[in-house]
Amino acid sequence: MKAADLGLIQVLGSPTLSPDGQCAVVSVERADLAADRYLADLWRVPVDGGEPSRLTSGELDREPRWSPDGRWLAFTRSVPGSGPQIHLLPHDGGTPRVLTSHPLGVASPRWSPDSTTIAYVARVPEPGRYVAPIAQTASSEPPRRITGLRYREDGVGYVLDRPKQVFTVAVADGAVTQHTTEAADHDCPAWSPDGTRLAFVAARHADRDTVPARDVFVRDLGERRTTVVTRTDLRASHPAFSADGDQVYFLGTETGGELNETYFNPTSLWVTPLGGAEPAPATRLTDPATTDLVPQPLTVTGTGVLALVGRRGAVDLVQVAPDGAVADVVAGPTQVLGYDVREGLVVAAVASDTEAGELHAVTPDGSRRLTSFGAPLAAAGPLARMHEVSGTAADGYPVHGWVLRPEGDGPFPVVLAVHGGPFRAFGWRLLDQAQACVDVGYVVVMGNPRGSSGYGAEHGRAVRHAFGDVDVQDLTALVDLAVEDFAGDPDRVGVIGASYGGFMAAWLAARSDRFASAIVDRATVEWNDADIDDDVDYTHLYIGTDPEVQRLKSPLTYAEDVAIPVLVVVAEQDLRCPPAQGRRFFSALHRAGKRTELLSFPGASHMFHDSGLPRHRQARLDAIIEWFDETLKPGGNGRSDAG
Template structure:
């Protein structure tokens, strides 16, 4: 795979399954270099017979499909160029979609009412005078913002205190009715009422965000997640609230009195039990470092949540909750570089349904039928039927990228200097070698590489580099102790582990050139790359991308600055400096490319600028690249042309400092 093949990478949404179990519908999207945006439509996937999958909508970007409870309609989100997504419904048999919302800032999620007559949705409510609510007032002409909270921005969004997310309810329009037409003016100049979208009723309000919605089976109650407590600006707690759909009462906190939770997801089971996944963040409400997400059940209103899964060994941080059968749900357990589909009953029985290598991205059900979106070494996104025998692949959306060239990763575990096992993968280029080596370090740190098709590893391997990727201590998927060991000890055993993996791979794998090695990483990976080159000078060059480089300057500038540095590097200034790449930048001699985005609010641009300036002042060969208009997610969801350009800049850097047979100046 080459940088120009970026548009061949497809992503597949969570499936929705027709109540009859005959077909599933997914959104299939890809980065379009022509449109310089992500584009995609809805596809219907037959679950019986031999019919082929087919595209069923033709919007610019259609996502998040959901069948109505009776299967007659499909609701989904549609975005047009340079506009926010809106909610639409369409006849499940086909036809012209009907627009349901026209929200200034769009719709982020929705849920069908059990009777299929209405939809709840989440949308940000802009403060009057901002965000286009007054024609002619652009962002630079808006009034000054008076900030009184620590948390007031979010990466990829910007300011949040003047556009809070709330829950709304809207009636489902009749998609079979005669279309409304806009009346022409009468001779006297009068006009009739122009057709519009249905009026939505606001269910929640306040100076907080209300998200993650689910209807109770009887349709009378809506559950959602919010942080409404008095200390919400100083901690990470969030709770489940229940609100009557008819507006007869105020939201009631269902979890705040029973523990210190940061809620991730929720869903009602078919038996009326409310399932909640959450992290325990301790008495301080801030103890988030490497906290696995566990599953809880609330069997009746007011009852304490019952813990169903062991937070040490099961991690549901990247999982939705899907009702399955009378007394169970399906979740995805983050485990050793995979997301394993897992059935959990209300009694706490756990059954794993997929293997330890497949990444299960989302699940839809209808009765006993289970359909999953998956990724593995051969696909960036496909749809599979889950059976007792495992997974039966129903689509092949990645055939084009495989034809362009995909190299299967080799799984590898090495033993560190202290005897600790370090797990990861190597993606090796074709040919005998010796191949120059790139040590890649992931972000997080409580995240993980997987064995699934990864565009970055493929592009670098196609350019002639042996790519090494591991999950050192601090990563997710290996238990909480594995992740928490670097809390206020960053740059210790995590550094030991990535270097041990490098040395182990060089010793075990043929064709690697131990004398020609580079190192690179983004976010926390940028941190550990910068830390590594201050302590180990074997590398021909380095790339520090969107890095967490200056813990002290992070506070007050990052959208997570109010808590991240305090918990990961501590609060004592001297102790912080023992973990700060900025504090040891004077030790760096390795040529370093610093990549960053201008609108990154997670690791703000100043982190890169200060680090780059120190490199230059110290006489180190360095280059700073800044991508305009991009945020922390550039490499994953940025503009496709910027993503391609990023690859080109990276390969140019390696061509100059670590040339391969096929990538050289």
């Protein structure tokens, strides 16, 4: 795979099954490199193994949802100059009808049980903001008066003046009703079985700027009354009513700890009863020591609740019984991207190390693949398989990861990739960056060091106030495995990482002698000046409050000690790891006479490598290959202070 092959990757959304179980509909998205945009179409996929067919050819068609009566297919469509709006397509095809016209678009459409109404969320801007012709340009808008810390979000921008609200739209006449008005984001709407109530989540509490709790609310549509049903002690998401409507299941993460330790606490399945005068204590159904659920919608069945769980790089679909017992539904060296279920039939979008995603039908009798959306990418050239590896760190701790190896005898230069987070994980999924590096002759090693998710609570919490310590031991042990077992060259090892991985690349460049080149991508390099516009206080959470410790844990402190070439990458609209951090690191290296370059992406947010402009994504991959070729291959200038 090459950077130019990005346009061949077909990315699947979550499928929807027709009520009769005969076919599924899924959104298939791709990058158009020539037009520098994304396109997504809906595909109808017969469950019996028939040939898939394209159902729409819009601009960006996503989030398909069959109506319970099978008459309609609702979906969101984005066209140039407009946010996504709900469209309605008859079950037998035809021209879609537009149901909504919100200026900033809509998301999360959900059908009422009687198929007459669709619930959704939409951002509601203050008058005079964001929408032409009232606000022709951002500079013509009135000033913002900000009184709290939580006012911007990476990839969105300002959010305090355009909160998400819950709406419903009637299918018959398009009548829209707004159900929430508070100045907070409302999300994840879900219908009660009788269609009289809506559950959703929101952070309406007074200290929401500093405490990342989010409650579950239930709205009685007839009485127009909203009740909070949780106790503001969890960060809740994705509520789902029980079959009898007397309880609400939801995903929740504990917010405990003086430093908002939510962000390395596992996500569990909870249930709370309804009907009391005050919110009752919620009951946790899954064990946080071993089970970390993925924030995706829940499905209540007759025998339990379906949810996704992260496990050692896999994302499995499981069923949680009322007593908390967890049973696998779709599991293996794969990642489930989304699913739908009808009377025992599950259709799941599943990714693997060489497939960006395919639809599978799963029954008690087994599983079968229904699509071949990855065929164009596979035809472009062979894709490298991920080899699972395990080992031991210097302190005896077990390490786990993967190595991708080129064809041939070696020795090959090695690239260590470090994921972001740190409470995230690499796993069984096609990674364009790794494939592009293998294609030009690099051994790529990826792992989930201490601090990663999917390995239990203690593994995730192990880096609290220990950045650049135990995680370094785990990562260097994985490099040893790549060198010893996969023909890696110990003298030609590079490191690349973004976000937390960018910090780690900078830290290793300054504090380790194992590496010959580094790419520091969207990193925090100075903890006592980490101006992060987000609700996570990463500095206090992971480094601590002592200014001297913050200085000693900052890669910028050791810029003069860097003895290898360093490429610094920044995204100019990054609100998670502000570009000033990367620029500062580049300036310090340059002044110290080190070989360094700065690659700055205009208009890009923190996650641009996944969802930014296609040409930016391609340019980033090309730059990675070019940098490592210059600094790790014969004729390059690797271990050098010159330039």
